Structure formats: C-alpha cells, structure tokens
Amino acid sequence: MEQAFELVGLTKVFGDETAVDDLSLAVPKGSFFGMLGPNGAGKTTSLSMAVGLLRPDAGTARIFGVDVWAEPARAKARVGVLPDGLGMPERLTGREVLTYLGLLRGLPADEVSRRTTELLEVLELDHEDDKQVIGYSTGMRKKLGLAVALLHAPRLLVLDEPFEAVDPVSAATIRTILSRFIAGGGSVVMSSHVMALVEQLCDRVAVVADGKVVATGTVSEVRAGGSLEDAFVSLVGASTRGAEGLSWLSA
Amino acid sequence: MALGLTYATSQTLVRMRLAAFRHALKDQSRVSWIGTGALLGLVLAGGTIWVAATGDQDLLLVALAVWMLGWVVGPLFAGGGDETLKPEYFSMLPLTPRTLSAGLLSAALAGVAPVISLLALLSLVVLGAQLSVPVALVALPVVVLQLLCFVLASRLAVAVYGVLLQVRSGAVLAAVVNAFILAFSAQGWALIAAFVSTDVQGTMASAARFAPSGWGLVAVDAAGGGDWLRVLLAVAGLAVLAVVMFAAWSTLLVRRTTASRTGRKPRRLLTGSGPRDAAAAKEVRSWTRDLLYAHRAVFAVCYGLFFCLMPLAVGWDGMLPWAGPAALVMAGSMSANLYGSDGTALWTTLMTPGSAGPDVRARQRAFLLVFGPVTVLITVLLTWWSGSSSSWPLVLSVLPALLGGAAGLVVATSVFAAVPTTDAHKRSGNPLNSGENEGETMGIVWVMLILVSLTAGPALVAALAWSWWGVPVGVASGVLAWWYLGRVAADRLEQRGPELLTLLRHGRSTTEQAKKTAALAEFPRWRRNLANFCLGFGAIPLFPQAVVPAVFKLTGNNDTKSWFLALHLDSRWRWPVITLMATLGLTMYAYGALTYLNAKKASRPDG
Numbered sequence: 001m002e003q004a005f006e007l008v009g010l011t012k013v014f015g016d017e018t019a020v021d022d023l024s025l026a027v028p029k030g031s032f033f034g035m036l037g038p039n040g041a042g043k044t045t046s047l048s049m050a051v052g053l054l055r056p057d058a059g060t061a062r063i064f065g066v067d068v069w070a071e072p073a074r075a076k077a078r079v080g081v082l083p084d085g086l087g088m089p090e091r092l093t094g095r096e097v098l099t100y101l102g103l104l105r106g107l108p109a110d111e112v113s114r115r116t117t118e119l120l121e122v123l124e125l126d127h128e129d130d131k132q133v134i135g136y137s138t139g140m141r142k143k144l145g146l147a148v149a150l151l152h153a154p155r156l157l158v159l160d161e162p163f164e165a166v167d168p169v170s171a172a173t174i175r176t177i178l179s180r181f182i183a184g185g186g187s188v189v190m191s192s193h194v195m196a197l198v199e200q201l202c203d204r205v206a207v208v209a210d211g212k213v214v215a216t217g218t219v220s221e222v223r224a225g226g227s228l229e230d231a232f233v234s235l236v237g238a239s240t241r242g243a244e245g246l247s248w249l250s251a
Numbered sequence: 252m253a254l255g256l257t258y259a260t261s262q263t264l265v266r267m268r269l270a271a272f273r274h275a276l277k278d279q280s281r282v283s284w285i286g287t288g289a290l291l292g293l294v295l296a297g298g299t300i301w302v303a304a305t306g307d308q309d310l311l312l313v314a315l316a317v318w319m320l321g322w323v324v325g326p327l328f329a330g331g332g333d334e335t336l337k338p339e340y341f342s343m344l345p346l347t348p349r350t351l352s353a354g355l356l357s358a359a360l361a362g363v364a365p366v367i368s369l370l371a372l373l374s375l376v377v378l379g380a381q382l383s384v385p386v387a388l389v390a391l392p393v394v395v396l397q398l399l400c401f402v403l404a405s406r407l408a409v410a411v412y413g414v415l416l417q418v419r420s421g422a423v424l425a426a427v428v429n430a431f432i433l434a435f436s437a438q439g440w441a442l443i444a445a446f447v448s449t450d451v452q453g454t455m456a457s458a459a460r461f462a463p464s465g466w467g468l469v470a471v472d473a474a475g476g477g478d479w480l481r482v483l484l485a486v487a488g489l490a491v492l493a494v495v496m497f498a499a500w501s502t503l504l505v506r507r508t509t510a511s512r513t514g515r516k517p518r519r520l521l522t523g524s525g526p527r528d529a530a531a532a533k534e535v536r537s538w539t540r541d542l543l544y545a546h547r548a549v550f551a552v553c554y555g556l557f558f559c560l561m562p563l564a565v566g567w568d569g570m571l572p573w574a575g576p577a578a579l580v581m582a583g584s585m586s587a588n589l590y591g592s593d594g595t596a597l598w599t600t601l602m603t604p605g606s607a608g609p610d611v612r613a614r615q616r617a618f619l620l621v622f623g624p625v626t627v628l629i630t631v632l633l634t635w636w637s638g639s640s641s642s643w644p645l646v647l648s649v650l651p652a653l654l655g656g657a658a659g660l661v662v663a664t665s666v667f668a669a670v671p672t673t674d675a676h677k678r679s680g681n682p683l684n685s686g687e688n689e690g691e692t693m694g695i696v697w698v699m700l701i702l703v704s705l706t707a708g709p710a711l712v713a714a715l716a717w718s719w720w721g722v723p724v725g726v727a728s729g730v731l732a733w734w735y736l737g738r739v740a741a742d743r744l745e746q747r748g749p750e751l752l753t754l755l756r757h758g759r760s761t762t763e764q765a766k767k768t769a770a771l772a773e774f775p776r777w778r779r780n781l782a783n784f785c786l787g788f789g790a791i792p793l794f795p796q797a798v799v800p801a802v803f804k805l806t807g808n809n810d811t812k813s814w815f816l817a818l819h820l821d822s823r824w825r826w827p828v829i830t831l832m833a834t835l836g837l838t839m840y841a842y843g844a845l846t847y848l849n850a851k852k853a854s855r856p857d858g
Contacts, residue, residue: 053598055749073604086756087596089533090675091540096521096533101599103529104606109522132540134676141676148599 002065004029004156004187005079007050009059012042012211019045021211022059027189027204029064032182034202034219035191038236042211043191044084044160051081051158063156080149082142084160084191090134094125094144097133098151105152112151119147122177124170138165146174150181157181159190163197175201195229209236257350261357264336268358271335283783285363292367303374306381311374312459312468315397318371319464322405324432326412338504352501359402369398375471382475389474389482390467396489397467403496404463410503422542423549430553434561442564463492526606530613538621543592548621551582556629569802571637572646575630576653576707582622583657584699588692589614589665590751594674597752600744607744614665615658615737623654648714648721649707655729656706659736660699666740668695669751671758697786701840706732778846786843793836801829 005027012020020042027033037043048054050061052068052075061068066075089097095116102112120126123143128136136144142165149157157178163171178188178201192198198205199219205228206216214235215222223231276282299318302311336358341351359365372394379390415421435442459465466485473481521536523529538544555578559570590597600610630646670692709728714721744751800815804825817828 051602053601053749054753076602076604079602081598081602083598085595086598087594087674087676089537089593089596089599091537092521092533096536097599099521099523100529100533101603103523104526104600104603104609106526106605109524136676 002029003027004064005189006062007046008061010046010049010056010061011058012045012049013057019211023211023213025206025213025216027187029187030185031187031204032202033189034198034205035189035208036198036205036232037208041208043208047158047160047191051079052076053083078154079156079158080152080154082145082149082159082162088133088141091132093130093132095120095129097144098147101148102151107152115151119150123147123173139167139170142166143170155186157186157188159188161192162190163192163194195232199228207232207235257353260346260350260354264354264358265361268335268361283779287783289363289367296367296371299371300374300377303377308472312465315468316459316462316464318368319401319404322401323408326405326409338507348501348505352497352504359406365398365402368401372397375467379471386471386474390471393467393470393486396486396493399493400463400489403493403500407496407500410500413507414503416542416546422546426546426549427553430550431557434554434557442561526609527612530609531616534613534617535620538617547585551585552578552625554578554581568637572630572634572639572642574633575626576646576649578629579622579626579653579657580700580703583661583703584696586618586661587664587695587699588670589661591669591672591755594672595752595756597755601748601752607748608741611662611737611741611744614662615733618658618661619654626650644718644721645714648710648725651729652707652710652725653703655733657703659732660702662740663736664695664699666743666751669754670695671755782843782846785839789836789839792832797829797833797836
C-alpha cells in the first residue's frame with residue numbers, strides 16, 4: 001500500500017533532553033491515524049518536524065513520497081496542517097484569514113470566496129463574522145485552524161489536538177467532516193489524549209512515549225483484547241495514581 | 252484580619268520579586284543591564300545629594316521634579332515598567348483589589364530603582380540637617396512618603412497608559428506626548444535656552460515647588476522656619492495624594508484583569524485578487540487595526556516634527572526641512588521587529604509554499620504606504636516654509652534614499668534579528684509589555700537609528716557635491732536598498748523560516764542563551780562593560796557634540812552655544828573638534844557592535 005505520510009528517523013534534541021528519538025512511522029493512504037501519548041511525549045515536536053515547521057536534527061518526513069525537507073514547496077502543497085497553540089493573523093477576521101491564505105496559495109478569488117463562505121458556515125463561525133481573531137475563544141481558534149487546513153483541499157490532514165476546547169456540537173461536526181474526508185479518499189493524522197475519540201474515529205494508532213514509538217498498528221492490534229486505555233497505560237509504563245494521599249480533599 | 256492578610260500578601264509578593272531578581276542575577280547580560288542602570292542612577296543620586304549640600308533649593312526642586320518625571324515617563328520606553336509580578340497571575344486568588352494592589356506596591360518598592368531614588372531623596376535629609384537636627388528627623392518620614400508617591404505615580408501612569416491604548420484616540424494622544432518627551436530630551440536645549448534668556452529659571456523653580464515632587468522639600472523647608480502649619484499641609488498633601496493614586500491604581504487594576512480584548516468591528520473587509528495583493532492587504536490591516544502599530548506610526552511622525560520644530564524656539568529654522576527624514580529614521584527603527592511582533596502566526600506563511608517573497612514585499616509596501624506620503628508632504632511643506640532654497644536638492648535626494656533604505660532595513664532586521672515577544676493572544680493587560688526582551692528591543696532600536704541614517708549617506712554626499720544630481724542618486728540607492736534587502740530577507744525567510752518560527756515559539760532556548768552569554772563571558776569583564784558603555788553613550792559625542800554643531804556651522808548659526816563644546820572654542824579648532832567627536836562616537840558604536848558580533852559568531856560555529 002502506498003504511504004500518505006512517512007516519518008523517517010526523526011530526532012530532536014533540546015539541550016540535554018532528547019525530545020524525539022529516532023522516531024519512524026508510516027501512515028497508509030486512506031487511513032485515519034491516531035497518535036497517542038502522555039504529556040511531553042514528543043507528539044507536537046514530531047508532527048512539527050514532519051510538516052516542515054521545525055527542522056529535525058536527524059531524519060526526515062515524506063508526504064505522498066515527497067521529502068518535506070528536500071522539496072518543501074511541493075510537499076506543503078499536499079498537506080493541510082492544524083498546529084497546536086500557535087498564533088494567527090490576529091488583526092484579521094475569520095473570513096479575512098481564510099481569504100488571505102487562500103489568495104496567498106494562488107487560488108482564484110471567486111473560488112476562495114466560495115470555499116470560505118462554506119467553511120465558515122459549516123463550522124458555525126459565520127455569525128462571528130465581524131470579530132477579529134484576537135477576540136476568538138480557544139475553541140473558535142481550533143475551528144478556524146481546521147478551516148485553514150481544509151481550505152486548499154489537501155489529500156492529507158495533520159491535526160494536533162483538533163478537539164481540544166471544542167464544544168460537543170462542533171466536535172460532532174468536525175467528526176463528520178473528517179469521516180467524509182476519509183470516505184473521499186483523504187488521509188488524516190491526529191494527535192490526541194482522548195482515548196474514546198481515538199477508538200471511535202481511528203483505524204490505526206501509534207503510541208508515543210519519551211520520544212519513541214512504543215506500539216503501532218491497527219486499533220485492535222494495539223489494544224490486544226483489552227480497552228485502548230488499559231493498553232495505553234501499560235504501554236507508556238505508568239501506573240494510574242490518585243487513590244493514595246489527598247485525604248484533606250474530602251474533609 | 253484584612254490588615255493581617257494584606258501584610259502576609261505583601262510579604263509573599265516581596266519574596267517572589269526578590270527571588271526573580273536573584274534569578275536575573277544569574278544571567279550575565281541582564282546583570283550588565285542592571286549594573287549599567289544602577290551605576291547611572293547612583294551618579295544621578297549623588298548629584299542630587301550634592302545639590303542639597305550646596306543648599307541651592309531652586310536647583311534641588313528642579314532635580315526632584317526630574318526624578319518624578321523619570322518615574323512617570325520611564326516605563327513608556329522600557330516596555331511598560333517592571334512587570335515581574337503581573338496582576339493577572341493573582342486574579343484567581345481570593346484577594347480584594349486593595350489587598351492585591353497593596354501587595355504589588357510593596358513588591359514594586361523592592362527593586363533597584365526605588366533604592367536609588369531613596370538615596371536621591373536623602374537629599375531632603377541633608378537639606379534638613381543643614382537647618383537643625385530636629386528638621387533632619389522630620390525629613391525622614393517625608394522621604395518615605397515622597398518615595399511612595401514616586402512609585403505610585405509610576406504604576407498609575409502605566410495603568411492609565413494601558414487604558415489609553417485600548418482606544419484609538421488614546422493611542423494617538425499617548426504617541427504625541429511620548430514623541431514630545433523624547434524629542435525634548437534631544438532638542439529641549441532650544442526650549443530651555445529660550446526660557447533662560449527670558450529669565451524663567453525662577454518660574455521653573457516655583458513651578459517645581461508647586462508640583463507634588465516639591466512638597467517634601469516644602470515641608471522640610473517650613474520645618475526649618477518653624478512654620479508647622481505649612482509642614483502639616485505639605486505632609487498631608489503627600490499622604491492624600493498617595494491614597495488617591497493608590498485608589499485610582501487599584502481600580503484600574505481590576506479593569507485590567509477583567510476587561511476583554513476583542514478588537515473593534517472592522518470597517519473594510521479584506522479582498523484582493525492574488526498572493527501579493529492579499530499579503531499587502533493583510534499587512535496594511537495590521538497598521539490600521541492594531542493600536543500598537545498606530546501608536547508607533549503617530550509617534551515616529553510626531554517625533555520628526557517636534558525634533559525639527561523645537562529649535563524654532565531660539566529662532567533657528569535650519570532644521571525644518573529635515574522633519575520628514577527624521578520621522579523616517581524613527582519609523583524605521585521602531586518597525587524593526589515585524590516578525591517578532593506577529594509571533595507564531597508565522598506558521599501560516601511557512602506552510603504556504605512560495606509565500607515568503609510576497610510576505611516580505613507586502614511588509615515593505617505597507618511601510619511605504621504608511622510613511623511615504625506623510626513624510627513627503629511634511630518635507631515639501633516645511634522646506635517651503637523654511638524658505639531655504641539650498642535645502643531643496645538636499646532633502647529631495649535624502650528622502651527617497653531613506654524611504655527605500657528604511658523599507659529594506661525593516662524587513663532585513665525583522666528576519667535576521669527578530670526579538671521574540673509574547674504572542675498577541677497570550678499577552679497580559681499591559682499593552683506596552685510584550686515579552687521579557689526589553690533590553691534587546693531597545694538595542695535594535697539604537698542600531699537601526701544609525702543604520703537607517705547611513706542609507707542616506709550616498710545621496711547626501713552626491714547632493715552636497717553636485718546639488719540636484721543627488722536626486723537620481725537618492726532614488727537609485729533607495730530602489731536598490733528596497734529591492735536588494737527585501738530579496739535577502741525573503742531568501743532568508745524561505746531558507747531559515749523554521750528556525751525563525753522556533754525562535755518566536757520558544758524564545759531563545761536556555762542552551763542557546765547559555766552559549767551566547769558564555770561566548771560573551773569569554774571576554775574579560777572590563778571589555779563587556781566597556782562594550783555596553785560604548786553602545787549606551789556613543790550617541791552623546793556623535794549627535795549633540797558633532798552632528799548638531801556641524802549643522803550649526805554649515806547653516807551659519809552662531810548665536811547658540813549651549814553645551815556644544817566645539818562652539819565654545821576658538822573658530823579654527825571647531826572643525827577638528829567636531830571631527831574628533833564624530834570619530835569618537837562612531838568608534839564607540841563600532842567597538843560595541845563588534846564585541847557583540849564576535850560573541851555571536853563564536854556562539855554559532857555552524858553559522
């Protein structure tokens with residue numbers, strides 16, 4: 001099967017700390033791929049390196065076979081990205097952000113205007129049309145980020161925590177959009193902490209801990225009979241705590 | 252209970268502040284900033300005490316007024332004053348606004364600047380001691396009250412400024428006032444000279460006596476004369492002022508921590524037909540919608556105007572034609588961190604193939620649109636007003652050179668020497684405070700003042716030598732600088748965009764910082780201090796002691812000597828002294844810059 005997205009030996013060292021350690025992954029075309037990992041496992045760092053936002057110390061990534069670091073322009077034209085916690089052109093309204101980025105990508109003006117209107121409507125951002133992005137809530141920022149990722153109709157989406165701070169109704173909308181995207185032959189890579197969501201949406205997962213892939217495969221392979229949550233906890237080698245101490249909380 | 256809580260809060264906040272200060276002392280570059288500032292402050296405090304010792308009350312009144320003015324306007328240039336402890340940190344604690352502001356005030360007192368001001372205020376005790384021992388004792392509580400008023404005035408000014416910058420008219424007003432103050436610090440000699448010649452020295456002193464900065468001295472003076480009613484009035488005045496300022500400040504703090512920051516409704520929506528138009532439209536909207544940008548633009552233009560209009564006070568109109576160029580130099584220096592102030596929004600450019608070029612050109616286009624027409628207009632009008640026909644070829648050569656030079660340098664500096672700031676949506680309620688790199692930001696402003704001025708060099712030389720032939724030279728050098736520096740910036744953004752994003756996202760990593768300071772630390776301490784000193788004070792020999800007297804000489808103004816050394820000398824020594832001073836100033840800047848450049852090179856062997 002042809003790979004939509006490949007991470008090849010990605011490595012990043014910050015000071016004395018190895019954030020991502022020789023990480024490799026393959027995302028087959030047409031799959032909905034979930035990337036799981038505890039806080040600080042290196043998910044955001046590896047995804048940033050894989051799409052061309054952070055230069056790796058070693059390794060590279062390929063999008064539909066195009067090397068991200070050797071031919072960035074060709075690779076970036078094929079992917080839509082939703083990074084986590086990054087800024088936006090804050091002084092534009094949502095509609096203006098999409099118009100600006102669509103035109104910047106060289107799409108014709110009437111096409112940009114049509115797509116922008118549809119995206120804002122579907123993601124329920126259209127009633128906030130005259131608000132500048134600086135006044136957006138975290139959830140609205142996520143939705144606008146998703147619209148930016150979809151705008152140029154890429155065949156691969158790389159989404160960092162797409163459901164964080166998004167309300168349940170919008171989350172259902174986003175799930176539907178992503179399922180349609182997959183059904184239409186697209187591929188999605190998404191990082192998340194939410195096991196239930198990953199279990200429901202994804203067909204393949206990878207579990208990342210300490211900058212390494214500790215397990216990867218289809219969802220049923222990784223959970224090996226149990227629940228995905230149990231598999232995750234045992235894979236990252238943590239024990240859940242919270243039963244001991246804290247007696248003052250119930251006083 | 253409330254008092255106990257206030258005390259406990261104050262104690263905790265003071266300890267937090269001191270802990271942060273101890274951490275700052277581990278950072279070499281910050282230590283040298285703090286050290287230089289403290290040294291300068293100590294010299295000024297010593298001077299104030301010396302004035303008190305000579306018994307010159309009028310001069311002491313003016314000196315104290317200057318101290319208070321420093322407290323009020325200082326934060327406007329130093330990134331919103333000290334914000335080690337931001338009120339936002341504590342907004343979730345069950346503290347009343349009064350308790351929190353009392354705590355923050357105590358913490359504000361636990362710093363280097365208040366200690367130095369306290370030393371300066373000891374001048375009141377020195378003054379009292381000359382009268383009698385009891386008067387010296389009276390002076391002690393007065394000193395404390397006066398210091399409290401200084402610090403409160405400073406905090407209140409920052410809070411008021413924060414409110415002003417939330418509305419357009421406020422941002423404009425603040426910009427005009429700032430521009431006046433900064434222009435005054437460079438060209439105020441003209442106004443002062445005009446004052447002195449009409450004997451207003453006495454008036455100034457009595458004005459300073461009425462200002463709150465003089466009330467402490469009034470109390471001490473009255474105590475010496477046994478006029479206890481006056482003592483009581485003056486002390487009560489200080490106390491009431493402190494209470495009123497405290498109440499106003501804590502009210503504004505509540506507003507700051509609860510106000511929302513939604514931008515206003517946009518008037519003209521972004522449209523366009525291609526990448527270049529879209530990028531330019533976005534950039535122009537930053538200038539018209541972001542009040543910090545608007546503030547910057549108004550500030551630069553007003554600075555140019557004030558800088559060149561102030562000498563009119565002594566009847567000298569020779570600087571009028573230069574208001575436009577001066578405004579451009581200031582505009583270029585203030586706009587040298589375009590990518591830094593947009594922060595991590597850079598990712599949208601990085602992820603859009605082929606957008607680096609249009610983005611850089613769009614920023615240049617917006618800069619030229621904002622500053623081009625207005626500086627051309629100012630130049631034409633004021634040159635015409637000055638009636639100096641010989642100035643026409645000069646300014647018309649220099650202006651296009653500066654326009655292109657500044658447009659090229661702002662993007663090049665923004666890409667090559669970006670200073671990370673806090674992302675707009677994560678900033679605190681203090682619009683002046685955008686990160687923890689004030690020192691670096693200020694440094695770039697200084698360097699840019701010189702670099703932008705230098706881009707006028709070829710045009711100026713050509714115009715001096717061949718008059719109107721300078722105009723094509725200016726246009727050519729402007730176009731070249733705009734085109735070439737823009738291309739260099741776009742290439743760099745294309746090649747090293749991810750590195751720039753990493754810098755803006757995470758700031759300088761601790762290892763990088765350590766490497767940088769380590770490289771600088773390899774130089775002996777005296778060399779580091781000397782480099783900082785040179786960068787800090789190079790302007791003094793260069794501008795007031797060389798450029799201004801040279802302009803005076805060239806324009807045949809022989810009436811004003813002020814503190815321009817060269818003009819006090821015998822005429823055959825004037826040019827040599829001016830040349831010497833210019834060389835000294837340039838050498839100081841070159842030395843400082845080279846020291847830092849070498850350190851930077853050493854820290855990045857891979858280039």
